[in-house]
Amino acid sequence: MVNMNIIKLAQKGHRLSKLQLLKEIEGLVYRTAHYVLKNKDDAILAAQQALIEIYKTIHFYKETENFTMWIQRKVTTSCMEICKPIKFT
Numbered sequence: 001m002v003n004m005n006i007i008k009l010a011q012k013g014h015r016l017s018k019l020q021l022l023k024e025i026e027g028l029v030y031r032t033a034h035y036v037l038k039n040k041d042d043a044i045l046a047a048q049q050a051l052i053e054i055y056k057t058i059h060f061y062k063e064t065e066n067f068t069m070w071i072q073r074k075v076t077t078s079c080m081e082i083c084k085p086i087k088f089t
Contacts, residue, residue: 001068011059018058022051025071029054032072036079050078 002024009017029050034043053074061070 018055022055026051028071029075032075033079036076042082046075046078046082050075053078
């Protein structure tokens with residue numbers, strides 16, 4: 001999967017490492033979103049939101065966690081937000 005050194009540099013705020021990390025995981029993120037949502041357009045939107053969230057919160061990732069599972073939780077959360085019903089006021 002992803003080199004742990006890239007994750008550590010990304011956690012320290014190294015911008016290029018964050019971008020490299022996102023490039024390496026974007027396939028997994030999209031596949032997970034598509035598996036959950038079963039819709040290409042919604043999966044693309046959820047994947048974009050998840051990648052932004054991962055970019056913003058990578059410093060919260062702990063080495064004791066499985067990185068793939070951490071990513072999939074972020075993606076699943078993004079999918080759930082897309083599935084929320086629209087509230088009309």
